[in-house]
Amino acid sequence: MKNVYINAAHSSFSPGGVWGKRTEHKDAVRFSEKLKRELLKYDICCEIFSGSIWNGFSNDDMILSFHRDGNMKNTEKYGASVLVPKNADAEIQYDAFRLLSALTGDMGFRNRGVHTFTEKSPFKSIEKSGSRNTFIFTLGFMDKDCDNRILDKNSDVLVKLFAYRLNKILKERENEDNA
Numbered sequence: 001m002k003n004v005y006i007n008a009a010h011s012s013f014s015p016g017g018v019w020g021k022r023t024e025h026k027d028a029v030r031f032s033e034k035l036k037r038e039l040l041k042y043d044i045c046c047e048i049f050s051g052s053i054w055n056g057f058s059n060d061d062m063i064l065s066f067h068r069d070g071n072m073k074n075t076e077k078y079g080a081s082v083l084v085p086k087n088a089d090a091e092i093q094y095d096a097f098r099l100l101s102a103l104t105g106d107m108g109f110r111n112r113g114v115h116t117f118t119e120k121s122p123f124k125s126i127e128k129s130g131s132r133n134t135f136i137f138t139l140g141f142m143d144k145d146c147d148n149r150i151l152d153k154n155s156d157v158l159v160k161l162f163a164y165r166l167n168k169i170l171k172e173r174e175n176e177d178n179a
């Protein structure tokens with residue numbers, strides 16, 4: 001693994017979904033900064049960037065992108081999910097599952113599962129990143145109080161669990177590389 005990047009999705013100019021005072025970008029930044037601090041405890045340094053995922057990451061880089069969902073159509077959808085590139089192998093899918101599980105335990109969101117990129121998805125940038133280790137998470141639905149409550153109240157615990165899992169995954173990858 002070369003570098004870990006955190007994408008706090010969207011930007012201050014183009015904040016993504018907006019729900020009351022909440023914006024997707026603000027929520028993503030808050031979560032990303034907490035996660036960055038937590039990863040430092042494992043000596044994992046990472047860079048946070050906003051906007052869309054640019055081209056030209058190396059295949060060994062890991063990109064963790066955080067969005068919020070929201071359908072604003074008053075449906076009953078809620079919970080967190082993760083999207084992986086369409087060429088993602090079993091290992092990537094399993095890692096995606098493990099990372100998502102950190103966000104969906106007792107303190108977390110309902111688990112909406114691991115999804116593979118399809119043409120219908122709005123996250124086309126996932127196919128451009130150049131890295132197979134690209135994970136796009138949605139931290140629950142902005143238009144669902146239950147999801148907002150989890151994000152606002154439990155994110156300290158969730159980033160701890162996420163960082164623990166990520167560290168394990170990176171250690172395993174390192175061991176594979178040295179084997």
Ligand SMILES: [Zn+2]
Binds near residue numbers: 009010016024068
């Ligand atoms: Zn988004």
